[in-house]
C-alpha cells in the first residue's frame with residue numbers, strides 16, 4: 001500500500017465519520033440485538049449469499065458486517081437479526097425495503113397455571129369440545145424440549161401416523177415416543193434439541209403434553 005492510497009483512505013474515513021455509524025465510532029454499550037423485518041424482494045435471490053449481501057446493505061457502512069448479523073432469515077419472512085445502536089436503526093428506517101426493527105426483549109413469567117390462565121377446564125368447554133386436540137400434530141419452535149419430562153409420557157397414545165417423516169435427533173433413541181414424535185436443533189445442527197432454559201418444555205407440554213397427576217412447580 002503506498003502513501004497516496006493511505007491518505008486517500010484516511011480522507012474518506014474522515015469525510016464520512018460524522019455521517020456514518022461504523023464500529024469505530026459506535027459506543028459498543030449502546031448496541032442491542034434487533035430483529036429487522038424487510039419486504040420480500042421483487043427479484044428472487046438465486047442463492048442465499050446474494051440475499052445476505054442485501055441484508056448487509058442495511059447495516060451502516062464501515063461496520064464489520066459479518067460480526068453484526070447474527071442470523072439471516074428468508075423462509076417465513078425476509079430479514080435478519082443484528083446488533084445495532086438506536087441511531088443505526090434510525091438510519092436503516094430510511095432505506096427502501098425496510099419494514100420494522102424490534103429490539104430483543106426478555107419477558108417475565110406470568111403464571112405456572114397456564115390452563116386456568118387460558119380459561120381451559122378439563123371435561124368442559126373448548127378443551128372437551130375439541131376432544132383435547134386428538135389427532136393434531138403440533139410443531140413448536142422454541143428453546144428445545146426435555147424429553148424426560150413426565151408430560152411427554154405416551155400412555156394411551158396411538159401409533160405414529162404413517163405419513164410422519166420427521167427426525168428425532170436426540171442422542172438417546174428412546175427419548176422420542178408416541179407423544180414426542182420428533183425434535184431437531186435448527187440453531188446448532190451439531191447439538192441435540194435439549195432444553196436448557198425450560199421455556200420450550202413449558203410451551204410444548206402446555207400445547208400437547210399428557211396429563212400428569214399431582215404436578216406442582218417443584219416436581
Ligand SMILES: *[C@@H]1O[C@H](CO)[C@@H](O)[C@H](O)[C@H]1NC(C)=O
Nearest residue numbers: 024025026027028029030031
Ligand atoms: C458509552 O455509553 C455508556 C452508557 O450510555 C456510557 O456510560 C459511556 O461513558 C459511553 N462511552 C463512551 C466512550 O462514550
Ligand SMILES: *[C@@H]1O[C@H](CO)[C@@H](O)[C@H](O)[C@H]1NC(C)=O
Nearest residue numbers: 053056057061062063064065
Ligand atoms: C458491509 O456491507 C456494505 C454494503 O453491502 C459494503 O458496502 C461494505 O463494504 C461492507 N463492509 C464490510 C466490512 O464488509
Ligand SMILES: *[C@@H]1O[C@H](CO)[C@@H](O)[C@H](O)[C@H]1NC(C)=O
Nearest residue numbers: 023063064065066067068069
Ligand atoms: C469481522 O468479524 C468477524 C467475525 O467476528 C471476524 O472474524 C473478522 O476478523 C472481523 N473483520 C474485521 C476486519 O474486523
Ligand SMILES: *[C@@H]1O[C@H](CO)[C@@H](O)[C@H](O)[C@H]1NC(C)=O
Nearest residue numbers: 123124125127128129130131
Ligand atoms: C364433552 O364432549 C363430548 C364429546 O365431544 C360430549 O358428548 C359431552 O357432552 C361434552 N361434555 C360437556 C360437559 O360439554
Ligand SMILES: *[C@@H]1O[C@H](CO)[C@@H](O)[C@H](O)[C@H]1NC(C)=O
Nearest residue numbers: 170171172173191192193194
Ligand atoms: C446425551 O447428551 C447430553 C447432552 O450433551 C449428555 O449430557 C448425555 O450424557 C448424553 N447421553 C448419552 C447416552 O450419550
